[in-house]
Amino acid sequence: MNTAPERREEILATAAEVFAAQGYRATTVRRIADAAGMLAGSLYYHFDSKESMLDEILSGFLNELWARYDAVLGSGLGPRETIEALVTESFREIDRRRDAVAIYQKEARHLQDQPRFAYLAASQVKFEKAWLGTLERGVAERAFRADLDVRLTYRFLRDTVWVAASWYRPGGQHSPEEIARQYLSMVLEGITLRE
Template identity: 45%
Template sequence: MTTTSTDSGRPKARTGGEGGSRRRGKGSPALASERREHLVRLAAELFAEKGFQATTVRNIADEAGILSGSLYHHFDSKESIVDEILSDFFRDIMAAYRAVIDEGRDSRATVAGLVRIAFGTLEPHRAAITVMQNDWNYLKGMDRFAYLTKSEDEVEKMWVDAIRAGQEDGIFRADIDAKLTYRMIRDTIWVAVRWFRPGGRLDAQGLGEHYLKVMFDGINTH
């Protein structure tokens, strides 16, 4: 599907049946999937910018250059869109976390790997992280989002187990609370999504490496 740019720099759907639309056919599954993915990307940017609760179906449709009714051909509500955004985020990050843990390295290397994965999500999953920060309490009250708490509990267990293993091995201090430590790490990483921008002085990888230096080595010279 061809796109043009809005004044804000986000892609906006161009009306009319040209290019790929003619090649694939207006009602083809491939084109429908492409349109759906495009709508998800547009909605994600709006959720990140305006907040999920403040974004309306009309806002999403206007950004896509379609009528609100046309949006309902792909999604029954904006909750369905954010559901897709959040479930994709948890699927990706949990798979990446498990891969790091399954490598079976020492606890410091495992925790460092988890930190790098978390920072690596700031760009591709910016909308999901922003929505979780701004709208977590609102969303988790809905039955369809019950998996959010379950998924977060699973993620927390991965981190806490890795930290406690390090304590048992004598790599990490025994006098720190593993669960509190995880939550402090999580929140300091996620809050970076508010100011981190691709193309800045540090990319996500560089930011993660800097964070690991401070976390493991501190800021003292001795």
Template identity: 80%
Template sequence: MPTKKKPQVTASPERRRELLDTAAEVFAAQGYNATTVRKIADHAGMLAGSLYYHFDSKESMLEEILRTFLDELWSGYDAVLDAELGPRETLEALVTESFREIDRHRAAVAIYQKEAKHLAVQERFEFLAASQRKFEKAWLTTLERGVEDRNFRADLDIRLTYRFVRDTVWVAASWYRPGGQHSPEEIARQYLSMVLDGIAVRPT
């Protein structure tokens, strides 16, 4: 019986988006598994069953949240990568872009951080693994170019450096609150300063 059961993509995409934002907030706060659909529905001011008018399942909400976030993230990243800047400028632009995404999709990023690793093995979430591979490649390439150009230090293990930069940026989602005292660009600036030049005072 191949008739599409649920609307999947119903008319009003605004309601859908509202509900997904609510869900993302709860997933981020309590963890995906610990979040019941009843909690989501509570936050949305409706009954649990009513969510199923809009979505197929709890998992499909999760998928849509992550997919939407990654789509936007990559549209930003691709713009940076296509600009073919020098390695240091590329790194700066990627980090800045990342903090902007954290600012815009804080909940989705937090979910991603916590759940991506064990989700990626499921076929449904294969796109997470694909994104991770693409991500790794972009960063490693940038770092390698930077080492060649003598922008970045040659004495460091490059995979270790990649992980360092990657994690350093994204874990910020776990404490970042939009509308705080620092703009994403300001945070990016300070992070970049630390990552690039270190926190120690330079001997003159």
């Protein structure tokens, strides 16, 4: 199962693309193989199973994401700046691994019940801790409004950011940073015009 890393990555990228486009279940192993220019059986030289491809895609994404998040969280920023940095890193990750994010979005919920994908639930918990904690700190430090339900705000922010993977196309007219800036502006200031 350990092959030339480049070929693995190629196949994995192909698989991610197809999974994201058609859904994991609806994707046949044959379809991935076609897209990778080989026969279905040949995939099994590189990977144990369809599921293990999914696993690598998802864990690869989460590992990278958490490396960035941890850097942000460890750098001693204030609540508002932390939120800004997390949102920006999220959009950058969507830019880097759009397919993985889209798959995560669609499949994480039922996958996390399987032992193999327990790390999805674990990540979810860490995620909540990081965002919710920052929001609460912001309320305490009078950076954020106190009249909003924090959990609701958390979900709002979280969903808002990740759902973007469903329409985002890398190389489009807005850079990830630009999208992040606009999102943050909406979330932080609201869309109402103030004069």
